[in-house]
Amino acid sequence: MPKGPRMPLYTPEQRRRRDSSRWTLVQGILAPVQFVICLVSTVLVLRYIGSGTGYALATASVIVKTGALYTIMITGAIWEKEVFGQYLLAPAFFWEDIVSFGVIALHSAYLVGLLSGAMGQETLMHLALVAYLAYAVNAAQFLWKLRQARLAGNATPMANGQAGRGVAI
Secondary structure, eight states, rough: OOOOOOOOOSSSHHHHHHHHHHHHHHHHHHHHHHHHHHHHHHHHHHHHHHOOOHHHHHHHHHHHHHHHHHHHHHHHHHHHHHHHSSSSSGGGGGGHHHHHHHHHHHHHHHHHHHHTTOOOOHHHHHHHHHHHHHHHHHHHHHHHHOOOOOOTTOOGGGGGGOOOOOOOO
8 A cells, every 4th residue: 555645534424324333333343252262272272382281272272263253354344345345455454354364274274283183282383373473463463453543533443442443363
């Protein structure tokens, strides 16, 4: 995306659509839920890597985290369509969506490796941690975007205690 003068995150019409969309609330709920799932899963994965025990629980947690990621990405695409008129890569969230694709690719690679048996347990757990690191970067992008919107006086309802574009992580 070319750099130019900073445009507001939302036009007045987009802000109206954002505020009236049920998907805004969905994103606002799913984002922190996914974050908590990620924290719990990270602990379980690190426990397995450190002790060699709890592989099944760690694996289940990565699968749950991946399901949450897919859910927030699908609902986020619907939200983006309602607010910006396109399912993904709207200019306001272009780079966040690009990084989200990488996060999804890493989580999907984990599932493929797990289901195909192509990766060993240690490799899978390390891949999960890499996926979680990418997720953390993506979450930081969305939090930065929320901060920019707030500073520009164009804050999402989430900034006011309601919901906004969640982290597709």
